[in-house]
Amino acid sequence: MHQGPGQLLRQRRFGPFFATQFLGAFNDNVFKNALIILVTFQGLRSAGMDSDFLVNLCAGLFILPFFLFSATAGQIADKFEKSQLIRIIKALEVGLMGLAVAGFWLDSPLFLIGVLFLMGVQSTFFGPIKYGILPQHLREKELIGGNALVEMGTFLAILLGIIAGSKLISLDGGAIWVSTTLMGVGLLGLLFSWKIPTATPSDPGLRLHWNPFKETWRTIGYAREVDSVFKSVLGISWFWFFGTTLLTQLPNFSREVLFVNEDVYIVLLAMFSVGVGLGSMLCERLSGDVVEIGLVPIGSFLLTVFCADLYFASDFPARDTLMGWSAFWAQHGSGRVLMDVTLIGVSGGFFIVPLYALVQQRSHPERRSRVIAGNNILNALAMVLSSVMAIALLAAGVTIPELFLLTAVLNALVAVYIYTLVPEFVMRCLVWLIVNTLYRVRKENLERIPRTGAALIVCNHVSFVDALVVAACTRRPVRFVMDHRIFQVPVLSFIFRTARAIPIAGKKDDPDTMERAFDTIDKALRQGELVCIFPEGRLTTDGEVDDFRPGVERILDRNPVPVIPMALQGLWGSFFSRIDGPPMRRPFRRVWSRIGLVVGTSIVPGDATAKRMRDEVVALRDG
Incomplete structure (x- = not known):
């Protein structure tokens, strides 16, 4: 019998893990978005660097550790018991939140960006455990539902973290409010981690290799062992290229193209996050007990459609002052922008959930965490390339809406290429x-x-x-x-x-x-x-x-x-x-x-x- 998502949340084999990863994602985004608001809307600068450069620098530095350390993280996740690793990582998170508190107190953007890099390192070591533990605690027919809940929870945490970080930093004494939240949520996540059941090590006899460059290549090789897994990893990496391009530019898109303040920016992010959650749960409902990769082409097609339409919907007249929510809503075309952002999120949920489930299902169990680490390496590379592309094109005079249109065209070309290599996706789509x-x-x-x-x-x-x-x-x-x-x-x-x-x-x-x-x-x-x-x-x-x-x-x-x-x-x-x-x-x-x-x-x-x-x-x- 198909087990609904609510039942999984109430069970110890999933509920505490879900809460732990939810609170971790929430904390990451409270910090990141408090920093982005300081840089984009409140004029925090360093050494004359403008907000476009600083925002893209933050995005690049947060994901750089995924490229550098994922191979090591994957080995550790396969060799050791995962629930204990999660508790160690959550304890490190509490320490990093303490450093963030110090950065806010010092009012130092470079120090805070350094903390952001260290948070990326912590997330790098959590990633292979996060997706590697699910197939150990869930039955095969629960993988789609479990992944849908994780993706929905992650983006809901992003949404709530964005709102909390943006609002708290804007209050009087905002740094104190943000600091208190970071420490409190970190400690709560650590408490939940103690409730996660043990997960037997996948390969306890594994010999650890510490050369990051050699092991990175070896780890990518594990991801290439099963062709359908590797092509799914490429699809996931492309999604993060696409998503990074969109989300990284959204603050400046809000301020410089739509001429809206941080309140409307938060609403746009909220609509995107709600869209991903809806898409993930709808994907779970439509898939039932089967890892239904036939939904992936539908998701990629809709990503192109709504991202391209965002370009055409972005023609707003220039203003001297930024609009709040009521003024923006009264503008012609505001509803179309909100619809596009929401449906990009829904399409992303359709696209990403089956791919993650397929990687977990078809990977060799004893190397699953290293396969996921290989996925994270390629994801990180895709996100770094996205940041580099955005910095280069914006510096060359390309506007943010034009960048969105170019990304939509690239998405269509990549989709055609991947589905030509792996016609199974299109075949399953037609069958479905x-x-x-x-x-x-x-x-x-x-x-x-x-x-x-x-x-x-x-x-x-x-x-x-x-x-x-x-x-x-x-x-x-x-x-x-x-x-x-x-x-x-x-x-x-x-x-x-x-x-x-x-x-x-x-x-x-x-x-x-x-x-x-x-x-x-x-x-x-x-x-x-x-x-x-x-x-x-x-x-x-x-x-x-x-x-x-x-x-x-x-x-x-x-x-x-x-x-x-x-x-x-x-x-x-x-x-x-x-x-x-x-x-x-x-x-x-x-x-x-x-x-x-x-x-x-x-x-x-x-x-x-x-x-x-x-x-x-x-x-x-x-x-």
Whole structure:
């Protein structure tokens, strides 16, 4: 049964960790935004440096440690018990907050920027633990929900930290208010960290290597071991390039383009953060129990659309004084700006949550934290490049709205490049859109599908979209064996080819195709893949399950593997079934109807006769 996010928050294996990381993100942003407000709106300067340079310098210095120290952080996270590491890091955070207090008291921008760099170091060591501990405490089907909560919580913490930091520093004696908050929240986070359950070290025998440059290259190599993981890491890194460009420029965009004060800047950040939270939770709701990477192309497309529209919505007349909220809201086009910023956040939630979950799911468990460290290194590099690009282009005379437009164009080009390299993303997107547009799917006992190793799925054959429904509901990639004629159906053909489906023909129709299919099935099973076959050999013409053909027994004779019976319910009578003649004749028949996918218990190869398998599938269908 799908467990809602609220249930996870109430459980000790997730709740204290969530609170700890939430309070840490909140504290980071109280400090960072108090500093940004001082630099951008209250005239804090150092050595003649202007606010554009100082804001981008702060962004670059905070993320520079991720590039320098992530390799070491990943090793430590894999070697040692993670809950104890979190407590050590939280204790260091309290010490850093003490340094921040001293910086505010000294009124020294360079000292505060130095503290910001040290906070980046602390966050660097927390990152691999943060994403590495989730798969140890959560079940696989909870990964999307857990990641959605973490992303939503992080951006909510950013929002509240921005509001608190911006408001507190603007009060009389603002430095004292900020300092008190930093210390209090740091201590509270340390208390929550003591409630986090232990997490067994992933690789306790790991020998630590301290050369940061050599180990950085090695760590990136761990991220490259699984191709889909590495491409997901590249996607995550691009998201942080995109997000850094947007968020770093937002203070000066507010002041110099929209001509608004810090109150409106806070509202814009709030709308972005709320958008990310909504997108993350909507992603969790739409994905269900599956890591649904099909939502990633939708997110990237919408990022381009709304970031480009922000350029066109930014034509505000110049003013001598900065507008407050009421004056800004009265301006023509203000609602469009707010909508764009919010929907960029929603799109980002769609984009980032499935990618993080896929990295956690498909990485080798004993090196998962180092893979995440490799992800953090590339993320940091992307964010540093974003800061460098922004500084260079702004210095060359490019305006902030033009920078947003350029970023939107780059996002479209990067998306096309990544999806060309990994068509699985587009394939999953098409599968998700088709299945979720046409049907409401109820899934039962998906956990019976083995997480690793070879297995043969047998399922009843009701319609042309049976394989799509199974693929949309299954966490692991599946190799489908299907009639060569269905393999040629337009649009579906791209999906089946990308999913490496195996076309098969009858012996009388094309004996060579049939033999190639059995050889390919044998090879896939020997490589530990999941293969699905519809043993009836054709679509049902009366809604009943036909006899299973002997080819399924031939597969098991060549490669005896566990058999997973599976049954589709409710597809008979739909647009893609053969009810009343050939399929796809009457459009809009049974659109968005309820269907079901039920998984049975595994059958050992020795007991898996064609009759036994058919009986199991019929029982599941009628159950």
